[in-house]
Amino acid sequence: MQTPTNIITGFLGSGKTTAILNLLKNKPANENWAVLVNEFGEIGIDGAILTQQGTLVKQVPGGCMCCAAGVPTSVAITSLLRSKPDRLIIEPTGLGHADKILATLTSEQFREHIDLKVTIALVDPRNLSNPKYLTNDNFIEQLSIADVVIGNKVDLSTAADIDAFNDWVAKQDPPKIDAHLVENGHFPIEILDNIRRNDPNQRVNLHTHHGDIAKPLTLSSGQHVLRRENSGQGYYSCGWLFSAQVEFCFDELLSMLSDLTAERIKGVMKTDKGVMTLNISHGVVSVSEASMSAKESRIEVIDSQKLPWEQLDAILQQLAGLS
Missing domain, CATH: 3.30.1220.10 (CobW-like, C-terminal domain)
Known part of the structure; x- marks a missing residue:
């Protein structure tokens, strides 16, 4: 049995965790969802926040899922799938390479177990006019691999920011499946079941890394x-x-x-x-x-x-x- 799975990506501060919290609050009451969280930092904040919803959450701290912790990522996915969730949500770090986790999920190891649905990227429309972001490889990559793009934080955006978002969406080739402008990460939950686009230009390569494997952080007895x-x-x-x-x-x-x-x-x-x-x-x-x-x-x-x-x-x- 394959588990419906979505990657929800986006650059630092785009509102991924808030969007996932909204999805968990609005999921069907009879469904059990699981979430895999990757964070750039070592402490693991997002996992602690998402656990508040009573959802099964696993964390891979310390950077890009594949670059920093490829083995723990595969182990975490396998562990979550064993719990037989009705859906798996994966939140890569906003400073990592989302295409690497996409490659992992479509690899032979998980192909029979995961029904990969659309990849959703959140973006702050204000960043689409900022050279700091437009020249950042990760920012560009996260938007390019997305099937659906969510322009978040429109309440903080100007009319020019909204125009920049709409112009960017209109210029995408191949076109995105869907795009929305939202506040506070609220987008229709039905989007999750959309079928991924067939993008012949999309290239996703597995990546290996031989660095240290991230270990869970715990306080020792008497340590504050x-x-x-x-x-x-x-x-x-x-x-x-x-x-x-x-x-x-x-x-x-x-x-x-x-x-x-x-x-x-x-x-x-x-x-x-x-x-x-x-x-x-x-x-x-x-x-x-x-x-x-x-x-x-x-x-x-x-x-x-x-x-x-x-x-x-x-x-x-x-x-x-x-x-």
Whole structure:
């Protein structure tokens, strides 16, 4: 039996996780879905957020799914398929090569087990006029392999941004199956079952990598904080994992994070106001109460410049009452 499977890709900050959360909230009540999450950072924020929906989630942290962790990715997919989900959603890192996971899913290993449906790419229309993105190979690749393109965050976009999105869609050859302009990652769930396009120009090659295999991060007994850094694709990340005993002052934490100039900050944090999900992208702050308690606090900061991690570490530890 083949499992319907979708790749939901998009560059850093395009809203992939929010879109997947929306899909999980609106899936048929009688269906069980599974999600495989890959993140550029080492801490694993998206998996913690998506688990709140009671969905079976597996994470492959530390960069591109195939480049950084090809073996763990295949193992994770196999494990999820054994649970016999009604659908499998795969979220590659926004800074990775989505074509590599596409090649993995269409390889002989999974061909008999996966019914690969459309690949969906989310894009912030504002980025389609920005040379920083238009010259980025990963940004270009993610949009090129997509069967469906979702222009997200239209509430933050100008009329010129919307025109740029529509012009881009109209120029695609071969054309995309579908395109939508949406807010907050809300797009019709029916899109998931669309059939992939037959693109004779699409070339997807398997890639091998002989680097270290990513290992799950855990705190040892008596340890209250763990920090990990990663870099690649012209970006740098630093993430923190705090023990369940640590509680942050919400107001102080949000004030400090809002002052950072980083391109992306994500976290699931235990605070004096409850467990909160934090999402800061290009200066736009989004905060929501988590739907379930978190055993640990996790936060990841990503930027195109290496930030003063030691200084930030000292501030976070002070806010956590650890120094």
